[in-house]
């Protein structure tokens with residue numbers, strides 16, 4: 001494929017001494033600076049919503065209508081979705097969206113979907129059905145189709161992990177419901193279904209809420225690195241590839257398929273289980289010696305109380321310590337740490353699963369307390385930052401704003417600065433959430449932090465986000481526009497308080513320094 005800003009060629013990641021590579025990758029056609037736009041695509045070739053999101057998300061433009069307040073101001077107030085009168089499965093936010101989806105291919109599957117009734121259908125099946133129907137009716141370009149088909153389906157890996165039987169079953173349903181048996185044989189459909197499972201990325205909102213799965217026929221050639229120099233962001237159906245670091249002409253562009261802030265063994269385990277590869281990125285080649293892997297003290301120097309607690313965990317159930325994802329080493333002290341780490345990651349997963357908000361808050365608080373009482377856990381070591389991040393979201397939902405603020409300021413002065421690069425979308429979203437909270441706290445007229453003006457804090461954060469989001473999401477994106485509007489609104493309020501330009505500038509630079517350095521906890 002020919003594109004002025006990137007090209008696809010053999011990856012630079014070698015897998016063996018003979019110089020064999022991991023297949024194709026995406027390369028820069030020119031130099032990029034951090035925050036630079038590289039390329040965008042109007043819509044992934046495959047995008048399929050989670051079952052829970054089908055009820056509240058437009059199946060065409062992916063606007064998630066729930067909770068349009070809070071940090072998701074880019075969703076217009078009053079946005080609603082209405083079910084397609086035919087299939088009753090997909091919902092759209094406007095007639096225009098419904099029409100677009102209809103012509104993109106829905107007209108060829110609507111009736112078939114209706115015949116399934118209200119039965120739950122996995123997102124990968126719905127996505128695969130749409131792909132097959134569109135291909136059968138000539139609605140996918142040959143180039144897109146070829147790119148998609150060149151991806152590895154990992155059939156042997158699925159056979160090894162025992163999931164191939166289920167893939168064959170799902171493929172059978174996909175063929176039947178899409179009425180494409182006359183065009184594609186069952187092995188081809190199974191292969192396509194497996195390809196979707198093995199190569200899809202998460203479909204996300206601009207504020208990174210997961211909506212489903214997606215595959216883009218060009219960006220699917222981006223290889224993974226645990227030290228990525230680029231990332232993908234989404235604004236509705238539009239996908240943008242942006243640089244997180246400097247990238248030289250002819251250098252390979254990498255994104256991260258997983259959370260690269262996890263300790264090395266967890267990353268490798270996830271990549272092996274979900275993506276079927278042993279990561280050969282520069283960071284993984286160096287082994288578990290990076291900042292994600294270190295504890296505050298060596299395992300043998302852990303406080304006695306912590307060792308006793310870990311022993312009780314090992315006695316109760318030693319499977320988390322034996323899980324390769326938690327492997328730290330073979331000595332007793334290292335196994336104790338693995339048990340502790342297993343307990344913390346289990347807590348992280350449990351609070352994500354539960355629908356009980358107060359229970360989720362309790363789990364996060366207990367796990368965070370365990371991290372600090374262990375005397376071992378640096379603020380930036382996972383799952384501590386991830387637990388704190390989720391706790392903030394839960395506390396905001398529970399309207400516990402003071403507590404949410406306390407954790408935001410811990411996050412701001414600790415992990416946020418070291419975990420994510422300046423242009424990283426996670427950092428943008430965390431700061432945006434903090435800004436919205438600061439603005440709310442300012443409106444209560446309470447002194448949340450002595451000597452700190454919360455409205456100016458909100459403005460300082462929003463101003464910083466405005467500069468970054470223009471580059472990452474694009475000037476015209478719904479997210480950038482909502483940030484610009486918020487900045488103007490807060491500036492308008494503040495200009496009543498700081499009447500002279502000098503006063504405004506002095507307060508602005510004081511808060512900028514606070515946010516850039518040690519924020520008072």
Ligand SMILES: C[S@@+](CC[C@H](N)C(=O)[O-])C[C@H]1O[C@@H](n2cnc3c(N)ncnc32)[C@H](O)[C@@H]1O
Pocket residue numbers: 011013022023024025150151152199220221222223224225275276277278279280281
């Ligand atoms: C979505 S594809 C990426 C593009 C692919 N290399 C191609 O030829 O089109 C994902 C596959 O690329 C390979 N891969 C990507 N990043 C890798 C890495 N860091 N180390 C080893 N293999 C990797 C794995 O085989 C993985 O299943």
